[in-house]
Amino acid sequence: MAEFLLIHGSCHGAWCWDDLIPHLQAAGHSARAIDLPSHGDDTTDPADVTLDLYASAIVAAIDTPVVLVGHSMAGYPITQAANLAPEKISKLIYLCAYAPMIGQSTAQMRQMADTQPLHDAIIVAADRVTFSIDPTKATEKFYHDVDPARAAWAVGQLGPQPILPQETAITQIPNVPRHYIRCTNDKTIPPAFQTKMTAGWAAEMVTQLPTSHSPFLSAPAALATALINAL
Template structure:
């Protein structure tokens, strides 16, 4: 039995893990999800959000050895959390997520990808504190293989604070001490799968996994995702 903390990506919240949590529990694990600051039901003003505020919310949510799963944008805060306090982080799992590169914020690292499939969908708020995605493009970019979840997702998507995505994750020995796994989503239309493979290549081959999913495997194949996470926990 393992403990899992599930961390959402940009514009999402704990709500996106609604189907994965019961699937993990059915396999005998403990699992919970959190709302990062200014997401979901968290009331933090978007202008107050920093990368370290995200990371501190993650470390505060684990009080026993826990496998921390980060989706998409959450690759940055889970990495930073492991650097700040790795004592209860048993493993990091990057789920079609950004593995931070030295000196680059997420926005800069995204631009290093061979393709920019999300660029046309970005919508920046006039105050430039937050951004979001064109809702008319959401199904194609995020949910094309799980259209039944589209209305639920659109009703819950929230503005994404920009500052955390422009902040490099300062990582060192603490982060390096934590085991890591990567799950590439091979039918992803948000983060190019070939870029995911490039980020995963820093890990041992045994820690590189894949799913034939869109950017939202928590909706498209929650049972299969849970089974893979369970297998990772056993290794």
């Protein structure tokens, strides 16, 4: 049985995986989630957050090798964690995530997409240390296929996102097995760009779900099956 370590995306926290974890556990696997520095219950000053700090927090949370799952911007932290400690990671799974390209930051990759669906929802703080998501637009971007009450709850959990980690490039890709789960109704990272990021990946390394950017809330059972099938 696998041990899954789940890493959230921008403005989210470990809370976003709450509906998924029981499905993985019911199938006999272990699963847990952590808050990255300055997210969720973590009190790190956003001004101190770097991509390496994200990666180091992930590595510190691992005792025995894990299947490391990264959602959205967490494609970068999980990749960097695997660069730091490849022996601690049995597989990387990118869930509608940025699959890094050497020399490119998350922000640069976002700009590579033909469309920018998140652009009108981003609110940059006056000090430019963080950005937030306009709460009036968060549901349409992240949770449009989620139960309305659950979506409203999720919007209320969103917090500020440190900018510096997203402006930091990856300089190498780890030699660790990987898999990508595309979300074909994603209104945050365009599905066409998810396909572009995985061009050249072997067919068995890519699967897809007919969901929004947040299958952990809209289709947790289906996501659990997809994660298990990716092992």
